[in-house]
Amino acid sequence: xxxxxxxxxxxxxxxxxxxxxxxxxxxxxxxxxxxxxxxxxxxxxxxxxxxxxxxxxxxxxxxxxxxxxxxxxxxxxxxxxxxxxxxxxxxxxxxxxxxxxxxxxxxxxxxxxxxxxxxxxxxxxxxxxxxxxxxxxxxxxxxxxxxxxxxxxxxxxxxxxxxxxxxxxxxxxxxxxxxxxxxxxxxxxxxxxxxxxxxxxxxxxxxxxxxxxxxxxxxxxxxxxxxxxxxxxxxxxxxxxxxxxxxx
Numbered sequence: 400x401x402x403x404x405x406x407x408x409x410x411x412x413x414x415x416x417x418x419x420x421x422x423x424x425x426x427x428x429x430x431x432x433x434x435x436x437x438x439x440x441x442x443x444x445x446x447x448x449x450x451x452x453x454x455x456x457x458x459x460x461x462x463x464x465x466x467x468x469x470x471x472x473x474x475x476x477x478x479x480x481x482x483x484x485x486x487x488x489x490x491x492x493x494x495x496x497x498x499x500x501x502x503x504x505x506x507x508x509x510x511x512x513x514x515x516x517x518x519x520x521x522x523x524x525x526x527x528x529x530x531x532x533x534x535x536x537x538x539x540x541x542x543x544x545x546x547x548x549x550x551x552x553x554x555x556x557x558x559x560x561x562x563x564x565x566x567x568x569x570x571x572x573x574x575x576x577x578x579x580x581x582x583x584x585x586x587x588x589x590x591x592x593x594x595x596x597x598x599x600x601x602x603x604x605x606x607x608x609x610x611x612x613x614x615x616x617x618x619x620x621x622x623x624x625x626x627x628x629x630x631x632x633x634x635x636x637x638x639x640x641x642x643x644x645x646x647x
Contacts, residue, residue, distance in 0.1 A: 441467045443525050449585045450521050458512040461588050462523045466499040473499040474531035474628035481522040490514055498626045506575050508590045541565040542623035556607045568634035569596045572625045576606055580614035587612055
């Protein structure tokens with residue numbers, strides 16, 4: 400009889416331990432949060448690409464990129480540029496990165512692509528995008544171009560004034576110029592940058608070309624871009640540096 404009672408007692412302890420362990424696993428599973436579903440974000444779109452021969456064995460490359468997302472910006476969009484020779488051999492792969500605001504369409508210019516052979520093709524590919532959501536709405540019209548003047552001579556030059564219409568002081572703004580000919584054919588591109596661009600100020604800039612264009616210039620497009628996702632691009636005011644984005 401004592402032996403039976405002892406076996407019952409041991410069995411009761413065993414089942415108590417098993418029940419306790421099962422309960423602990425149940426509680427853990429109940430408290431642990433369910434992973435948030437991944438947000439489906441459309442990819443960046445390549446609108447157009449242009450290879451421009453500047454001189455013998457010297458090329459510029461222009462690509463137009465669109466961010467179709469109205470809620471998410473491309474804080475850092477990495478890309479690769481594959482350069483091919485006339486016999487379709489890969490010469491080199493360049494890399495870089497840009498940023499795009501939600502809904503923004505912008506240019507990227509890669510200048511002075513020089514090799515000791517002719518180039519037949521350049522392929523642009525987005526390799527990775529760091530999507531970010533801005534904490535507040537940022538208008539795309541941060542800058543205004545004024546007093547534009549194009550001088551067409553043996554060394555063409557484009558002059559203009561850029562106004563910082565935003566409420567922010569920027570460490571850097573990149574200025575891109577695209578010249579179009581008949582039927583909106585791209586004739587030439589150029590770029591420069593403006594450093595320490597304070598809110599409400601105007602800055603003069605000039606870009607030059609080494610030789611006349613092969614065609615009549617019908618339209619000039621000037622765009623200025625700045626990185627709204629890089630905190631160090633905002634010049635500190637009163638010792639404070641704002642954070643304008645959330646990471647995804």
